[in-house]
Amino acid sequence: MINKKKTLLPLPEPALRTYKGMSIPVCEPTQWGNEKKYVKRCMDTNWISSKGEFIAKFESTFARKVGAGYGVGVTNGTTALHLALAALGIGPGDEVIIPTFTMIATPNSVRYTGAKPVLVDSELKTWNIDASKIEEKITKRTKAIMPIHTYGHPCDMDAIMKIAKKYKLYVVEDAAEAHGSIYKGRKIGSIGDAACFSFYANKIITTGEGGMVTTNDKKLAENMQIIKNHAFSHERHFWHKVLGFNYRMTNIQAAIGLAQTEMLEKLADKRIENAMMYNSLLKGIEEITLPPSTKGIKNVYWMYGILLKNWSRVTRDTIRYELASRGIETRTFFIPIHLQPVYKGWFRGKYPNSEYLCTNGLYLPSSTSLTEKNIKYVAKTIKDIFYRAGHGRS
Ligand SMILES: Cc1ncc(COP(=O)(O)O)c(C=O)c1O
Secondary structure (H helix, E strand, O other): OOOOOOOOOOOOOOOOOOEOOEOEOOOOOOOOOOHHHHHHHHHHHOOOOOOOHHHHHHHHHHHHHOOOOEEEEEOOHHHHHHHHHHHOOOOOOOEEEEEOOOOOHHHHHHHHHOOEEEEEOEOOOOOOEOHHHOHHHOOOOEEEEOOEOHHHOOOOHHHHHHHHHHHOOEEEEEOOOOOOOEEOOEEOOOOOOEEEEEOEOOOOOOOEOOEEEEEOOHHHHHHHHHHOEOOOOOOOOOOOOOOOOEOEOOHHHHHHHHHHHOOHHHHHHHHHHHHHHHHHHHOOOOOEEOOOOOOOEEOOOOOEEEEEOOOOOOOHHHHHHHHHHOOEOOEEOOOOHHHOHHHOOOOOOOOHHHHHHHHHEEEEOOOOOOOHHHHHHHHHHHHHHHHHOOOOOO
16 A cells, blocks of 8 residues: 655554565674674673773774774763763753754763753755754854764764864764764774764674774873763772763673674675665665765765655655565654654754655665675565556656
8 A cells, every 4th residue: 555645753663574484674783703702701701790801902992993092882872972971071051063863862962961952954965964054053152063974974074173173162973873984084983082882783883782982082081981980089999079970881792892893894894785785776766865975985884774755656654664564674764853752842943954854764674694685675675666656757
């Protein structure tokens, strides 16, 4: 059944059915390396909590891979964001500029500090924060810009760093989705004052749950190491001069993370290979906009997202429901922050591009471990939906 009605907010999640033995999740972890071996070492040596050989090893190896001097491992990507902001001294009365087109953890991490998130629309060219609209949102209270490298495509970091320098603002990159991405020869993780990664199960590198802040600032890294551990002072145990948190990563998480980091290039390159296959199979469908890839960047395609053009006869939600009935899981794009019930009344202004992305976007199965057969099946199922709807403009 083809539903032509389009709503700003997505319809409820369609039930995923197994179809002819086929069920393809939108994403699942890949464990192709030393994960089991390293975790076994934690178990065998009894170092299963937040001390042990793998933590510092994972921090330094991951930081090096993303071009940074220091890494601070934490419990997840959200706590990475909060820790970075807190360690930079951001707090009540301050403002932090973020895109409205992002995941809820971005504004929430700002709110946890007592500061206020300030929203900017995204650009359709990259689906990232529109750097040309940042300056108009800067006030005396602005302390930082938090760009998000959406679905693995780097933001326009030259423009963002230039604005930050002009107004003396910190740049905290939300790199939760961009392990291995590159912007004009510089690795994501090494450009801003700090970059925050998530290692949730669907990320290119996972530790189950986990996160890391990377930075080139030694003092900031040392400060974050203290704050993430209840801010225990060096002078005496149980002596705390500043507010700390327990954001410690475990040795088991770090063991998995180290094994994954050893394979970062392979894991990211496979994601790119999958995206190229989707591109070549879907490029003939006029109603679809394929994911962005601008000049001078490496997009690692954390998720393979597509947009349905406004004039498409088939809506995004119809596609999702039809794919789910054939065993293919998808996700809608983010619902912008200014539309979230939890932020009702916080923001004014118009964010048309973010609303367009929200209404028309979905991402397809994107696991690193997808097979050629999986991708061909997904693409053919999509083509069939358009074919049945009378492919093309009326
Ligand atoms: C852009 C962005 N920021 C932050 C996060 C939060 O990461 P976590 O779920 O590890 O807390 C995510 C998670 O998917 C994300 O996509």
